[in-house]
Amino acid sequence: MPTFLAYTSPAAGHLFPLVPGLLELQQRGHEVHVRTDPALVAGVRRAGLAAQSVDPRIAAIRPGAGGSGRGGEQLRDGYRALLDRAGRDGPDAERAFAETGADVVLVDTLAYGAAIAMERRGAPWAMTLPSLLPLPEPGIP
Numbered sequence: 001m002p003t004f005l006a007y008t009s010p011a012a013g014h015l016f017p018l019v020p021g022l023l024e025l026q027q028r029g030h031e032v033h034v035r036t037d038p039a040l041v042a043g044v045r046r047a048g049l050a051a052q053s054v055d056p057r058i059a060a061i062r063p064g065a066g067g068s069g070r071g072g073e074q075l076r077d078g079y080r081a082l083l084d085r086a087g088r089d090g091p092d093a094e095r096a097f098a099e100t101g102a103d104v105v106l107v108d109t110l111a112y113g114a115a116i117a118m119e120r121r122g123a124p125w126a127m128t129l130p131s132l133l134p135l136p137e138p139g140i141p
Helices: 019-027 038-047 071-100 112-121
Strands: 003-007 031-036 050-053 104-108 125-128
Touching: 003 019, 003 071, 019 031, 019 038, 031 038, 031 071, 038 050, 071 104, 071 112, 104 112, 112 125
Parallel strands: 003 031, 003 104, 031 050, 104 125
Antiparallel strands: none
16 A cells, blocks of 8 residues: 655644545555644644654744735745745655655645655655635636
8 A cells, every 4th residue: 555645834724634634544554644843743643643743944934924014025925935945845855755655745735845856756746735726717716
């Protein structure tokens, strides 16, 4: 059975919507590993999944934290923070991939560096999105 690695951005709202699906994969006999915010690791383990922290330097970068900008400036600051994370989450995801021996990697939509690292590696990966699909398609509001 394949081994899955779920690599999330350090945000509870991006992790916890995945947990039921990850538990189902585990129930079906797959090995599942999670990399997430250091503050969330204990909760994931209590839920029954193997979990470790992303590099704490990633979690320390909080988009929007302490920003006093408004409108476009605030949006730019948030994106800048996410791109700062990308420089760290790519190498961190590479380490997690090597440590877990994952066959499939599930990468959070905000873990840009991790997505690039998995694509560059040629690893089977998919992007996870904890909200409604923001792409216009017929029948999607």
